[in-house]
Amino acid sequence: MAADTLKKLKTAEAEKISHIDYFNIAISVDCVIFGFEKKELKILLIKSDLEEFADKWSLLxxxxxxxxxxxxxxxxxxxxxxxxxxxxxxxxGSFGATNRHPSGRVITTAYYSLINIRNHKLKITDNEVHWHSLKDLKALAFDHKQIIEACLQRLRIQVMDEPVIFNLLPEKFSLRELQDLYQAILGTKLDRRNFRKKIALKNWLDDLDEMEDDVPHRPGKLYKLKTGLKKHLAGLAEKVK
Amino acid sequence: MAADTLKKLKTAEAEKISHIDYFNIAISVDCVIFGFEKKELKILLIKSDLEEFADKWSLLxxxxxxxxxxxxxxxxxxxxxxxxxxxxxxxxGSFGATNRHPSGRVITTAYYSLINIRNHKLKITDNEVHWHSLKDLKALAFDHKQIIEACLQRLRIQVMDEPVIFNLLPEKFSLRELQDLYQAILGTKLDRRNFRKKIALKNWLDDLDEMEDDVPHRPGKLYKLKTGLKKHLAGLAEKVK
DNA sequence: TCAAAAGTGTTGACTTTACACCCATGA
DNA sequence: TCATGGGTGTAAAGTCAACACTTTTGA
Structure with missing residues (x-):
């Protein structure tokens, strides 16, 4: 979050900066980190440490x-x-309204990230960091609500024709999980038969010949992303797309 | 061009900056300005005033x-x-490789613009500024080639379902001009009948009941963009789209 | 035996592509 | 009269949306 910024800005540095002001537009990055759990799209936020935004959440x-x-x-x-x-x-995209940051001029470049919440390497030690359901986001610090909105729209477009969505899922997943995820992202219900046809057509998946084994109903087949369609193709898509 | 930057950076200011370095990442904007003339997509460039890029062209x-x-x-x-x-x-998008600018750390945010080359208000007084055909761009200063590439891709996508293309044309235009423009942008040939059907379907145009009168062949009808589909919808599309 | 979700095809509507001829004008 | 582009329709292929029943499993 550009909130780190703030701690610094409030110290002696702050004064220094405000004087050489003309050359001092700080630049930050903010990450809109999406996760998926219990059929819901989540987003990782941290408590703002800025007085102006006491009790508000902000992006990392x-x-x-x-x-x-x-x-x-x-x-x-x-x-x-x-x-x-x-x-x-x-x-x-980059966000740079002059008044977006209460303690100085900070232009931020926003990135969106897709991660698997259940990834065992994922260690959120900082207990001010939490996953939030996208549905009930309260007021956020800065212009972070707007940034999230822009990232969500990007995600919705991207998800339709590039295999990025699998970054939100475990290695092995069922078509139901995949469909639930699409629905959470797009905010719509999808027809199961049409959905499966469409996915089959894209040819992104390998059938693992395995079954779910932890569900309280008829288990579905498990699939994985075809090797070669490497999961995070960030660098590529980034500038050229 | 981020080249203005340079002039400044080379003066006394430059020293000052390099010392308080940690806080001094400069931020610039660069404009990829598209125009259309003689069935070709053009781009407005300026001679770089940087020694490192002597004789190269750069963005404004x-x-x-x-x-x-x-x-x-x-x-x-x-x-x-x-x-x-x-x-x-x-x-x-924003471009910020550490080495993209030879005289300092400058992150730039790129914008693309569509303007009508024949607009009577368009005054390019600076004689270092020229229109260049997109086809034969030589080496450009900085990472400007890459920036142009990214903007062109954005334009190609945008042009398919939003009425932005008309910013490149005069008030009144024929369907042939419009098709030539699409072809220049997309780099493909389009079937005339299918093209006209598709445009008609979008319902973007008003038939002016006027004819071309300066062509050496059978004149075509003239159209204009429907009022209400205001030409530059920049602000709108910018952040929300 | 019940609840929950897996798995699976067909039809009609719509969209997209390919393609050719006659017409109007200026040189 | 020629060259250039204007103007127009149809058929086939492909894509998309709607829709229902049987099967498998765990509780």
């Missing part, structure tokens, strides 16, 4: 370091916050 | 001012460079 972000590529910064943020290293990340 | 850009919204900066650049005020502009 940080200032960009002078020796790091812009597109590397969100990977660092995710590594630091979640311990995950090989994640799907894609730049969505 | 400038540093973002501390008291101006990020999304306002490209409008200012266009106003200053072309005299045009009401232009179509849309943010495409």
């Amino acid at each position: 972000g940080d200032l960009v370091r002078v020796d790091e590529d812009l597109d590397s910064a969100p990977y660092r943020v995710l590594r630091q916050r979640t311990g995950l290293d090989d994640v799907f990340l894609q730049q969505v | 850009g400038d540093l973002v001012r501390v008291d101006e919204d990020l999304d306002s900066a490209p409008y200012r650049v266009l106003r200053q460079r072309t005299g045009l005020d009401d232009v179509f502009l849309q943010q495409v």
